[in-house]
Amino acid sequence: MRDILPVVVDGLWRQGAKNLAVRLVSAEGQPLPSWTPGAHIDLHLPCGLIRQYSLTGSPAERDRYLLCIARESQSRGGSRYIHDTLRPGQPLMISAPRNHFPLHEGGHVVLLAAGIGITPLLAMAHARAASGASFTLHYYVSRAQEAAFATEIARQLTGGICQIHCSDEGQSPRQRLAQDLGAPDADTRVYFCGPPGFMAGFAIPRGRSDGERNNCTAKRSSRPPRRRRRRRTEPSPSPSPPPGSAGLCRGTKPSPRCCRSMASRCRSPARWGSAAPA
Numbered sequence: 001m002r003d004i005l006p007v008v009v010d011g012l013w014r015q016g017a018k019n020l021a022v023r024l025v026s027a028e029g030q031p032l033p034s035w036t037p038g039a040h041i042d043l044h045l046p047c048g049l050i051r052q053y054s055l056t057g058s059p060a061e062r063d064r065y066l067l068c069i070a071r072e073s074q075s076r077g078g079s080r081y082i083h084d085t086l087r088p089g090q091p092l093m094i095s096a097p098r099n100h101f102p103l104h105e106g107g108h109v110v111l112l113a114a115g116i117g118i119t120p121l122l123a124m125a126h127a128r129a130a131s132g133a134s135f136t137l138h139y140y141v142s143r144a145q146e147a148a149f150a151t152e153i154a155r156q157l158t159g160g161i162c163q164i165h166c167s168d169e170g171q172s173p174r175q176r177l178a179q180d181l182g183a184p185d186a187d188t189r190v191y192f193c194g195p196p197g198f199m200a201g202f203a204i205p206r207g208r209s210d211g212e213r214n215n216c217t218a219k220r221s222s223r224p225p226r227r228r229r230r231r232r233t234e235p236s237p238s239p240s241p242p243p244g245s246a247g248l249c250r251g252t253k254p255s256p257r258c259c260r261s262m263a264s265r266c267r268s269p270a271r272w273g274s275a276a277p278a
């Protein structure tokens with residue numbers, strides 16, 4: 001299997017107020033590599049960016065890949081380019097599918113999605129429905145107009161219990177999660193995917209975007225905000241000291257470590273002191 005695959009944008013359409021569905025087909029007219037629910041691809045954009053997006057829809061469709069991308073208000077260029085510039089017929093390069101969020105077979109499955117986190121869980125719901133296995137899907141959105149694949153969920157996923165919860169109707173995750181999650185059950189596996197605020201309601205190992213604990217498997221649908229590291233700056237002495245003064249310039253705060261280093265290089269005996277440990 002090749003690492004990079006040439007594809008063509010076969011279709012673009014709206015899925016909810018802020019989401020854009022993107023259908024990709026092979027540029028060579030060949031079936032695309034098979035994939036399993038929870039898989040994602042690297043999308044190489046003409047603007048030079050590479051972004052990872054979950055595959056969604058039915059894994060049984062080998063002639064196409066379906067993505068759904070939310071327009072991020074703080075986009076670093078990926079979603080903005082896709083929403084504003086991508087056009088049908090445009091050639092792209094993608095990676096072969098990879099899966100770090102696999103669906104385990106057997107038992108009952110509860111799927112909890114928020115926002116664009118519906119994309120990998122919709123594929124899981126399709127797979128469960130196709131095999132006749134039991135599942136429940138809870139999809140949380142701010143308002144009904146923002147739900148992606150709402151018609152598909154209502155009409156095609158009839159083999160399980162599927163519900164869309166709207167925060168503006170008093171059904172936010174904070175109000176619903178305890179009820180929808182239910183009591184712990186050894187035969188039930190829970191999968192959840194959504195933005196960082198939604199994921200904060202679950203016990204996920206710190207520092208990981210994917211985690212597995214107590215029959216719960218999680219994946220964040222977007223990267224957490226990056227913390228900017230503050231640079232430590234040392235005051236520097238003036239280029240020329242004031243006339244008549246000796247030693248360090250006034251207004252500077254010497255670093256004890258720097259002073260000791262300077263003193264250790266002096267050929268003459270030197271002394272230094274510090275009011276606090278360096």
